[in-house]
Amino acid sequence: MHTCPVRTILEKAPEAKNLFSYLRDTDDPQNNPKIWAHAAKVFKMTCESVVQLREKRKVVFADTTVKWLGSVHLQKGVLKFHFEVVKEAFLETIQEGVGENWSEELKNAWGEAYDHLAAAIQGEMEAEVR
Template sequence: MAFTDKQESLVNSSYESFKQNLSGNSVFFYTIILEKAPAAKELFSFLKGSAAVQDSPKLQGHAEKVFGLVRDSASQLRATGTVVLGDATLGAIHVQKGVADPHFVVVKEALLQTIKKAVGDKWSGELSTSWEVAYDALAAAIKKAMA
């Protein structure tokens, strides 16, 4: 099924909601990930050894990158029907950190919950599906680069 203009604009506008409170949303995003996968804390250089998720420019920067790449992926899907990784090193980074398939599910769930919180009453099934499709295509491209 083609990724539509409507789906792209839903992703774009909710990405702006995410950015509106980058600090709070980023902390929420990591908190959900660590609730679901506590061991993942040791994977992130900027979380390692800390008791709780601490807000920092680094933490926000990494979270912003992840959400930004999903947003780019939505635009690529709408324009070309596929996702090509702009950064060829993404596969190697994740292999080196020991990221495995189940982690991608955890990050996906955390991403969706974070967008849900960011958009409040604008949340809808269509909005959710748009993020899911864009994330799944990006995750598939990263996994392919990891293989």
């Protein structure tokens, strides 16, 4: 079984547990299906970023999706620091999944794709505050 990315997040930023409503009453994120569903959504959107970067050299997200994500992240109290912690956990999870095929090139590609997603969400968070 793979390491739960949220376990890594909580090790690096324990206060982040309160950002996930479905984690407040559990001590074991590894067995929480909602957190795995959340991780799958982050992975899917980052995959979409990878494809767009490869095909178009830019990333464009649906306005409604990014506005909604920005609003939710703002309401939950997510900070810029949390995006970096999630990125680290995300990259560690990918590295674990690909094993010996992991390379600096893969790390940079996945990192860049995640950065585009995080920047879009953060941009919407900032726009909502203004």
